[in-house]
Amino acid sequence: MNHIALIIVLYHPTADDLKQVVRLSEQWSGCVVDNSDQRSFDGDEVNHMHYAFFGANMGLGFAQNYGIELMRKKSDVTHFVFLDQDSRVSADYPRQIVEIFERIVQEGNRLALLGPTQVNRRTGEVYRSAIHRDKPLSDSFIPRREVVSSGCCISNQAIFHVGRMASELFLDYTDFEWCWRAASIHYVCGITPQLTIEHKVGERELKIGKYRVIISAPPRYFYQYRNYLWLLRRRDAPLQWKVATGIKQLARLIYFPLLVRGGVKCWVHMWRGIRKGLKATPR
Numbered sequence: 437m438n439h440i441a442l443i444i445v446l447y448h449p450t451a452d453d454l455k456q457v458v459r460l461s462e463q464w465s466g467c468v469v470d471n472s473d474q475r476s477f478d479g480d481e482v483n484h485m486h487y488a489f490f491g492a493n494m495g496l497g498f499a500q501n502y503g504i505e506l507m508r509k510k511s512d513v514t515h516f517v518f519l520d521q522d523s524r525v526s527a528d529y530p531r532q533i534v535e536i537f538e539r540i541v542q543e544g545n546r547l548a549l550l551g552p553t554q555v556n557r558r559t560g561e562v563y564r565s566a567i568h569r570d571k572p573l574s575d576s577f578i579p580r581r582e583v584v585s586s587g588c589c590i591s592n593q594a595i596f597h598v599g600r601m602a603s604e605l606f607l608d609y610t611d612f613e614w615c616w617r618a619a620s621i622h623y624v625c626g627i628t629p630q631l632t633i634e635h636k637v638g639e640r641e642l643k644i645g646k647y648r649v650i651i652s653a654p655p656r657y658f659y660q661y662r663n664y665l666w667l668l669r670r671r672d673a674p675l676q677w678k679v680a681t682g683i684k685q686l687a688r689l690i691y692f693p694l695l696v697r698g699g700v701k702c703w704v705h706m707w708r709g710i711r712k713g714l715k716a717t718p719r
Contacts (some may be wrong), residue, residue: 437514439514440464440466440516440531440534441464441507442466442517442518442519442530442551443466443467443470443500443503443516443517444466444469444518445496445518445519445521446468446521447557448472449476453522457481458483459527460487460527460530461554462483462527463484464527464530465511466486466503467485467488467503467507468482468485468486468487468488469488469490469502471495471499472493473492475489476489476508486507488502488503488506496585496607496610497602497605497607497610498601498603500518500601500610505664509580514591515534515591516590516592516595517530517533517534517535517587517588519587520586520587522557522588525633525657529587530589533587533589533631536550536628536630536631537550537591540628543554543573543577547591547623547626548590548597548624549588549618550578550588550589550625550626550627551573551583551585551586551587551625551626551628552588552628552631553625553631554584555633555635556634556636556637557621557635558636577626577627578626579625579626580615580627581616581625582611582616582633583625583626584611584616584635585614587631587633587635594618597621598614598617598623599655601614605663605666606663607614609663609664616670616672616673621696634678637650639651642696656705659709660709661707661708662708662713663709664681664709684705689703689706
């Protein structure tokens with residue numbers, strides 16, 4: 437029998453975000469981890485879910501690890517379902533993705549992580565890689581080298597073998613790095629076309645020719661550039677990712693101050709990240 441725990445991470449959530457949390461907590465157990473500087477809920481429980489408030493932003497990886505370890509102590513969890521505060525899913529979503537996860541495992545795949553198909557909330561379009569071409573293994577499974585954590589399901593067994601999230605990355609590429617570690621010990625990750633989730637990446641988008649460029653909040657670029665330089669030294673980070681991401685980051689250094697509204701502020705954070713990434717490595 438599957439025992440599912442939800443891990444929901446908050447950071448300055450909206451009223452609508454909190455309604456979603458309350459709705460899910462009425463049916464599911466798990467942990468709501470709040471990285472905000474002010475409490476979103478009173479007490480230590482939200483219906484069936486534990487509420488953990490830190491009073492500061494401890495980072496996505498730290499929050500996910502906290503939720504994992506807490507739920508491991510409290511119950512015999514077989515699967516974790518991770519949700520961002522802006523993830524909009526039905527109350528039945530956790531059961532659905534775990535059932536598909538187990539079906540893929542029964543087909544003979546050593547599955548570590550399964551994500552839904554991500555849909556751009558602004559445009560309604562499916563997020564697709566400009567580099568990778570999907571090669572589905574079945575109607576329910578498309579292997580992917582990297583999968584974003586929003587809406588994903590990870591088995592407790594895989595976490596035991598692969599390890600915890602890299603909390604030192606704080607935010608960007610935390611999910612990618614975990615997928616690479618999983619692949620290094622012969623697990624597979626991927627998405628299912630049978631479930632979709634609306635997701636908002638970045639704060640806005642800039643159209644350059646036929647390409648959409650995601651514009652994030654300026655501080656995010658510090659983590660993107662710092663973490664890229666840290667991960668550049670890792671053997672399990674794919675060469676294609678290193679090259680493609682490096683090209684994008686070099687290009688941003690050139691065109692952000694010229695073409696992006698508020699791009700100079702982003703540019704300053706990029707250089708802060710570069711300096712930090714060149715000076716030290718977390719491990």
